[in-house]
Amino acid sequence: MSTVGIPGEQVKMVTARPRTGTRQQRLIQERVKELIFDRGLRPGDALPTESDLLRELDVSRASLREALKALEALEIVEVRHGHGMFVGRMSMDALVHGLVFHGLLNQRQDVGAAVDLVDVRDILECALVRRIATTIDEDGIARLEAIVERMEDLGRRGEPIVAEDRRFHEELYAPLGNRLVMQLLRAFWEVLEELRPELPGSRRSSPAEDAHHHRLILERLRFRDPMGAEMAMREHFVGTHAWLNPAATVEHEAQSGS
Numbered sequence: 001m002s003t004v005g006i007p008g009e010q011v012k013m014v015t016a017r018p019r020t021g022t023r024q025q026r027l028i029q030e031r032v033k034e035l036i037f038d039r040g041l042r043p044g045d046a047l048p049t050e051s052d053l054l055r056e057l058d059v060s061r062a063s064l065r066e067a068l069k070a071l072e073a074l075e076i077v078e079v080r081h082g083h084g085m086f087v088g089r090m091s092m093d094a095l096v097h098g099l100v101f102h103g104l105l106n107q108r109q110d111v112g113a114a115v116d117l118v119d120v121r122d123i124l125e126c127a128l129v130r131r132i133a134t135t136i137d138e139d140g141i142a143r144l145e146a147i148v149e150r151m152e153d154l155g156r157r158g159e160p161i162v163a164e165d166r167r168f169h170e171e172l173y174a175p176l177g178n179r180l181v182m183q184l185l186r187a188f189w190e191v192l193e194e195l196r197p198e199l200p201g202s203r204r205s206s207p208a209e210d211a212h213h214h215r216l217i218l219e220r221l222r223f224r225d226p227m228g229a230e231m232a233m234r235e236h237f238v239g240t241h242a243w244l245n246p247a248a249t250v251e252h253e254a255q256s257g258s
Contacts, residue, residue, distance in 0.1 A: 024059075024063060025063065025066055025067050025070065026062060028057060028059055028063055028067035028101050029067045029070055029071055031057055032047075032053070032057075032067065032068070032075065032076075032077070033071075034073060035047075035048075035056070036076075036087055041087045042087060042184045043087050043088065043089040043090065044086055044087060044089060045086060045087045046084055046085070046086055047077065047084070047086060047087065048085075049084065049085075050064065050065075050085070051052075053138070057208060068085070072088070073094070074088075074094075075088040075089070075090070075091050075093070075094060076088050088174070090180070090183065090257060091183070092177065092184065092187035095187050096190050096191055098185045099117065099187070100189045100190075100191050100194045100195065103202070114187060114192060114195050115241065117191060118190055118192070118237060118240050118241060120188070121185070121188045121237070122233075122234065122237040122240075124181075124184070124185070125169070125185070125233055125237075126230045126233050126234055126237075127230075128173055128181065129172070129174070129217070129221075129226075129229045129230055129233045130226040130227075130229060130230050131226075132173065132175065132176070132221065132229070133220065133221050133224055133225060133226040133228075133229040133230075134224060134226055135175065136175065136221055136224075137175075140171075140175060141218070141221065141222055144168060144171060144172065144211065144218050145218065145220070147164055147167055147168045147171060147214075148168065148211065148214050148218050150164050151164045151165065151168070151207075151210070151211040151214055152208075152211045152215065154207055154211070155207040155208035155209075155210065155211035155212075156208065158206075158207060158208075159207060160207060161207045161210055161211060162193075165210060165214070166189055168214055169184070169185060169189075170182065170186075172217075173185065173191050188211040205239045205242065210239070211233070211241065213235060213236040213239060216232040216235065216236075217229060217232040217233055219232075220232045
């Protein structure tokens, strides 16, 4: 604090001070992350005990615990009560919970949040399916064929095919060996399934229609046709947009026909 002279009086000036607590927390978090890197620890590996960290980092117990709580929220650290602390495993749980919450919050006004999610998934899958079309082998085709046949059988009986739909997409991209892609797709799926019952006016296409879309994707893959596979996947997502926002789809079709 300082003073400024004004004729006849002094005015106290308060200068903003940095929030040392917040800065210290960040420093401790960074030091814990550096420790993980320096020791070559991998997801699931045990971290030093709290007592060891206190000695090594030379910080207070309260500050360390606050920093560890923040790292646990980021899933960098996993605390297993009664067992110790471990390097966290990559997960989209926090992303899913956040997207579901904000999606439910926003859907009271419109379906924009859910539509945005489908747009992102559309972009991602249309790019990925082109790559798959050039690399998929006969065993992969056979596994997808078995899934589509089950979808078609359920569709003929008018039974839900949600589980098989999800299995198709997971099997489709499994050969990529990319865990992040798989977790992102599962996150999108789980969020949309959570939001679907709350979306005003939303409806699914019939099981038979959904099965048909997947049959078209599979046939393009069978012919190793990247462009055709992308077009079939894009058509599949047109159907997804339709059940999310039927009114917008009707309006789009009317504009396209005019």
